[in-house]
Amino acid sequence: MEYEGIVIRPPSEAESLILQVTLGCSHNQCTFCPTYKGRRFRIKDPELIEKEIDEVAPYGPFRKVFLADGDALIIPQPKLLSILEYLNKKVSGLRRVGIYGNAKSILRKSVEELKALKERKLGIVYLGVETGDPALLEKIRKGATREQMVEAGRKIKEAGITLSATVLLGLGGLEAGQRHALATATILSDIDPDFASALTLMVVPGTPLHEEMKAGQFQLPSPFELLKELGTIVAHSNFSRCYFTSNHASNYLPIKARMPKDKEAVVKLIQKVVSSEDRSLLRPEFLRGL
Numbered sequence: 001m002e003y004e005g006i007v008i009r010p011p012s013e014a015e016s017l018i019l020q021v022t023l024g025c026s027h028n029q030c031t032f033c034p035t036y037k038g039r040r041f042r043i044k045d046p047e048l049i050e051k052e053i054d055e056v057a058p059y060g061p062f063r064k065v066f067l068a069d070g071d072a073l074i075i076p077q078p079k080l081l082s083i084l085e086y087l088n089k090k091v092s093g094l095r096r097v098g099i100y101g102n103a104k105s106i107l108r109k110s111v112e113e114l115k116a117l118k119e120r121k122l123g124i125v126y127l128g129v130e131t132g133d134p135a136l137l138e139k140i141r142k143g144a145t146r147e148q149m150v151e152a153g154r155k156i157k158e159a160g161i162t163l164s165a166t167v168l169l170g171l172g173g174l175e176a177g178q179r180h181a182l183a184t185a186t187i188l189s190d191i192d193p194d195f196a197s198a199l200t201l202m203v204v205p206g207t208p209l210h211e212e213m214k215a216g217q218f219q220l221p222s223p224f225e226l227l228k229e230l231g232t233i234v235a236h237s238n239f240s241r242c243y244f245t246s247n248h249a250s251n252y253l254p255i256k257a258r259m260p261k262d263k264e265a266v267v268k269l270i271q272k273v274v275s276s277e278d279r280s281l282l283r284p285e286f287l288r289g290l
């Protein structure tokens with residue numbers, strides 16, 4: 001099995017078999033995202049996908065499979081159903097299939113269609129929410145409004161599929177950091193995902209956001225300002241039951257918390273680190289990465 005280009009997957013899929021069923025991202029317009037820039041999106045031929053499953057299946061059992069690349073949920077329903085059916089038939093020990101889905105790809109499917117995917121072991125969808133601020137969603141060209149994002153997240157949950165949502169600290173720049181954080185707390189509360197993670201923005205050369213930064217139109221907040229955003233998100237979000245993390249390599253302060261139980265303790269910890277202004281309490285820059 002051969003991978004083409006950069007293959008990314010959520011940290012929680014580290015032990016999964018990664019099956020590249022699409023190449024790139026059908027949206028590919030988010031101003032901060034360097035991953036698939038310059039690559040044309042396409043869905044792999046079904047014969048090739050089945051051939052790759054045939055090749056790798058004997059090395060199993062594989063408990064978890066992740067369908068790459070960027071938003072493989074965009075695959076039309078009949079094709080996606082056959083990929084899942086083939087995986088179920090060929091891969092021994094299969095318990096769960098994971099996939100990235102953006103708001104558009106989720107909203108193109110009905111709850112019934114999502115339930116049909118769930119019956120074939122699609123167990124988790126990773127949704128990049130990034131921010132709850134409507135103006136920022138437009139500015140970063142996320143391709144979805146706040147309302148669409150909420151509807152998409154809720155739809156996944158209604159279908160009984162686990163939802164993991166990510167948000168991005170720093171997107172509001174210097175001026176709109178707290179506005180971004182407050183709006184992000186409310187969108188997370190409205191979606192109420194099973195898993196939520198806050199990543200920290202890293203501005204990568206070659207992205208439109210990097211051009212904005214070079215032109216002086218965007219400035220990254222300081223590490224402690226970014227932590228204040230994280231504190232605001234945690235303090236103002238209300239989850240019924242969520243595993244909240246900020247332990248991605250891009251983050252300055254790794255946090256793993258069961259919400260709502262750990263909320264108060266996490267808010268206090270963040271406040272303590274912010275008021276200390278002690279850089280030694282943060283992940284050093286050389287250890288940060290995407």
Ligand code: SF4
Nearest residue numbers: 025028029030033070
């Ligand atoms: S939808 Fe995801 S993968 Fe596609 S451009 Fe946006 S952030 Fe990147």
